[in-house]
Amino acid sequence: MTLNYISGAEAVIKALVDNEVEVIFGYPGGAVLPLYDALFENKKIKHILVRHEQAAVHAAEGYARSTGKVGCVLVTSGPGATNAITGLTDALMDSIPIICLSGQVPTHLIGTDAFQEADTTGISRPCTKHNYLVKDADKLCEIIHRSFHIASSGRPGPVLIDLPKDIQLSNVKYVDKISKIKKINNNNSSNIDENLINKVATLLLQAERPIIYGGGGIINSGPTASKLLTELVDILDCPVTLTLMGLGCVPNTNKNFLGMLGMHGTYEANLAMHNCDVMLNVGARFDDRVTGRLNAFSPNSKKVHIDVDKSSINKVVSVDYGIVGDCKEVLSALIKEVKKLHNQKTIKSKTKWWSQINQWKDKDSLGFKQIGNNIKPQQAIKSLYEQTKNFDTYITTEVGQHQMWAAQYFGFSKPNHWMTSGGLGTMGYGLPSSVGVQIAHPKSLVIDISGEASFLMNMQELSTIVQYKLPIKIFILNNEWMGMVRQWQELNHGSRYSESYTASLPDFVKLAESFGIHGLRVDNINNLEATIDEMINIKGPVIADIRVEKEENCFPMIPSGAAHNEMILSSDDNNKDTSNEGLALV
């Protein structure tokens, strides 16, 4: 063995360092012991020991989404890898760059049903952007460098690298990261050409009722894209709405921002989408939560779609102009062209359009009445926002009613400050995700807005939070129900609440105390603000058990199978039965 050779495991760690990995979330096991051995003396990578492999991936997602970097995960073979699958699927659906290293039984045992063997590349194939099984130690370094490129380029996504134990132990010659990775395939090639940009810019300037609808692609494109989008909105003075994934791209205080759109979006955002004459979709994918019934989706508009992934264009909604390219590049070209044309002709007056929108706004679709002493969940989020808006606050959520209320009532002024499971809708996402966010931003205020049922799904991570002294605030909207399930059962299944009650809940205050952290409880509206203040002022982690109105439903809502202009604004509004087709939808 010459000095040039190092072990496969050491090469992996060196490759991670070369790819600027500072933190790795993982859980050890038999098949990754050589890797853990290589990590033991390493000073450049900090390993965060989670309590479940699913949480490792969510933590890496939180890290990636709040920093724009690639998140890194290390799990063992068999159950370690299968536990990571939910996280990987979540990252694929939300386009989050993740590298997941998984251990594997040694190559000569693959296929023999060895202890803790699973066909990891087979299982993870449909839920990763790409995956590798390293069978040849000479290709190890190249595969890792290439994986980072795949995970972070184009439409980002998770890449899994399966590492048999003998490969980790073999001697390899370290190969440096090549500065230019050859083109992988031509799907990422953009088609930004002057002609197309000119047509779109003209269309936007001539529009009488334009709207911009932005999504997570803007966040993935980096903070510049968000600034450019805001600039375009200001130039055109047109309304803008954002998807769940896009919240924060345009500051919530911007006068042109109509709030979130879609199933639980605002009345004005959805009606503006329905009645617009030109729609510019930037980095969103016409998800079914956003479009409602497709054959009634924005029927009279010309549609422009900017997306880095060609397959997103014309997937569910046919558009008039599809621009394949990175949001920030397309937006900057578009703004230049709009400015150029703007000097030649004036923008069409939008007074009529704005007065129409303001009429819709007057409906106050997010209005609610705080009666009595019970805490309305909407008020809980509103107060949380008011009391934290002067901090650098990062919000993560689980999935369900609390998630929608957080999206509706918490204001996001910056991108990368809102981490929620959008595409996959993974309950249990928020707590581990907040671990990743707090690791990346140790000085910031990180709050996991949770529901009691979602919290129970990954509450083992309290142990991680305590181990690393992460001052995460867990804000549980506790209504003792799987609220969104209960709401759908009420609306669609004759209030037959089958298995949606969260029975046998723990005492969250005592649970917190058992981990040596603070637990708070509040059930009276008059004490809400004081409790939130106390939560913020406590130095360490806190579980705040916010006992909210139990039967509260999340409105406004587009019932399943309905169109944007068929929203219901409150329970009293729900006099139409859901169609049979709607019943079949999720």
Added chain:
Amino acid sequence: MSVYQKNEVIEVKTSRTLSLVVDNQPGTLARVIGLFSGRGYNIESLNVTEIDKIRNLSRISLVTRGTSMTIEQIKSQLLRIVPVHIVRDLTLEGPFIKSELALVKLVVKGANRVEALRIAETFRARTLDVTLSSFVFELTGKPSKLDAFTDLMRSLGDTEISRTGVSAISRGEKTETKLLDQI
């Protein structure tokens, strides 16, 4: 999703022949097939083999059926797969040749043996194996020709059929050499 979409205009589904150049490595075919099953597309015919030993590339010839929107979606989705380098829509590109090979075993005795040989001759099939009670024929050509031949053979006796699936290439002088050099 499909329930949302009540298509007022029913668009015709057509058959399309796609030609893919992919890395010849484990998992590539699984990814391509997984895409079709996972997203509910059809595969009518599939044929895969290595075409370039130095660059380690394989060609997948694939026949699928769908509306033009679905086909465009299939093509874009295929290109998202990392080891898929080229996706060509031969049906859309222009004239092309589709060819397939069939091996047909026929168990037959008596007068039908002569009939089988006569039909085989008419179809220009080669006889690869003969016993006193059976033949194995090899036939190449358009899938419809192979269909006709196998139907006739079935009526003569017990058969066993093995077909390769369609292999396709465009007519004329256009090649992929330049595209392949970029890989």
